[in-house]
Amino acid sequence: MTALSNLLVKTQAENRAALIGYLPAGFPTKEKCILAIKAMVTGGVDAIEIGYPYSDPVMDGPVIQAAAEQSLANGTSASDVFDILAATVALGVPAVIMTYWNPIERFGIEKFAAELAKRGGSGVITPDLTIEESATWRSACAKSDINSIYVVAPSTSDARLPKVVEACSGFVYAASLMGVTGTRGSVSGNASELVARIKSHTSTPVAVGLGVSNGAQAKEVAQYADGVIVGSAFIRKLQENDNFDRALEAITALAKELAIGVRR
């Protein structure tokens, strides 16, 4: 069992959803990224998803694109990403990496899984690795005893959905809407329906991402999901506040609001 799986057992027992916060590694800088993660955890975030900044992030909206671009301009490398992962684990929360596929292939498939396990990480979310291409990666994850997490979309067909769900461990990532990452005025009505479709095939926990940015939305999603993923809303706090200390306060405040939300 990974730390992530243990967390989800615990939050289910507490009859609440887990709050999962996302931040691109190395944004705004390596040191500040770790401080921002700490501010998220202080506010009540249960687990951290660390984004591996990538040059061609087709699944991401403008907020995460800009953050990733800044991180890459800082020269963020694979070893920086793993350092930030280890620093997160040291805060006592489960940590996963979310990355497009090419950086893993470049690093070495088995090597990436082994390094992640060695640094205390729980798993990896791979938003552009289709299950058809995932065999080698899944065996690498199994060998290193880490979770491999895939995204299910509203457009995933009934025939295909069980296959994607079966490939997931840790949790299933339900993309609440058809689109890229970013904050939205409301969480799509598709989300609850999609979670229900997933749950009819598996007992693996389901976390919902894309578009959640405030306590009310978190509460709404927590009614039917085991985890609520928030990314762009945290990043915006860092982009909006010139004063970094104030940004950290805003992050903690947002985390507190969301943490109340996920307690239904």
Add this chain to the structure above:
Amino acid sequence: MSSATTPTLVEDFLGHFGPYGGRFVPEALISALDELTQAHESAKRDPEFQNQLAELHRTYTGRPSILTEAKRFAEHAGGARIFLKREDLNHTGSHKINNVLGQALLTKRMGKKRIIAETGAGQHGVASATAAALLGLECVVYMGEADTKRQALNVARMKLLGAQVIPVTQGSKTLKDAINEAMRDWVTNVATTHYLLGTVAGPHPFPTMVRDFHRVIGVEARAQMLEEFGRLPDAVLACVGGGSNAIGIFHPFIGDANVRLIGLEAGGSGIESGKHASTISGGSAGVLHGTRTYVLQDENGQTVESHSISAGLDYPGVGPEHAFLHDIGRAEYRSITDAQAMEAFSILCKSEGIIPAIETAHALAGAMIIGKELGPSGCLLINLSGRGDKDVATAAEYFKIEL
């Protein structure tokens, strides 16, 4: 693929060419890619669709395109016989229209009303806007902001044709980023929209489908060589960015073991300078824009910016079938620098009265090298993939001609 397996020249049902190809895309796009694969497969076997496309090519594109023997240019290429497949004479001025008309008809077959496209030099964008106007589809073209400035004339052409042109300001502001932005649009609007990808890259079925729509180039050229000149060429040459014109002319010759297939990549200032777009000659295996192929990348798997005087070849990836043909040794890939391409550009203008696209000039420069290697008994077929009207400003600046 086990080492005991004989490499197959046919892609598998998931669009793999050996270890290349496949699908590396957000899950949200899978249903649309499945729908497209199905539409393409059924259209391939539907005589009515095939007739409709052939009729459009005859009455609108201007197919078949002719073969021109370039006798005066041949003097600069070791005296080998040189034949030009004149895709520059197609409507809209390049081979791009072959694929665009095919995919636009498929769009209608799928009941979708909106197409989106990416463009670098603007040729694919213009062809897409043209097909959209002809078939009554809404058209949005994503173009890197840097390219909208380099190719202002093509932006105006697309607008005149009724398309909306969206400048892309992310990343390097070029073709690669235009593709990213088009994919984001597609993820969001996939129910109503077809992504009319312009090259043989991207997730399955694009590399296979786009190749199938361009095969007409090679099918015609092979028959013309046999009928008009009674022989097959010793080598077929084409420039390679994403590689659509090259795969179109190569593919029907793959079974002709004695015909060499030679792709010419953009060498920019030279591979050793690091400023180039020679993905096969100077890149490594990786994943970009939904497909596994050769990629220009750094040690962390980040895509590296490509460089070429030719906007249409300025791309850090390449079609997966080319990666495979390279690895199994069926096709050769060489790198041509900006300077070599511009020399060949100038020679073709003055020796044959044909202004080629700068992309195409890379293939012509390759012919000057291969022709000298083969000598006067050699026979080369070159895909003259596009005309150079769009490049007049770039060429004038390069040759210091005052406008």
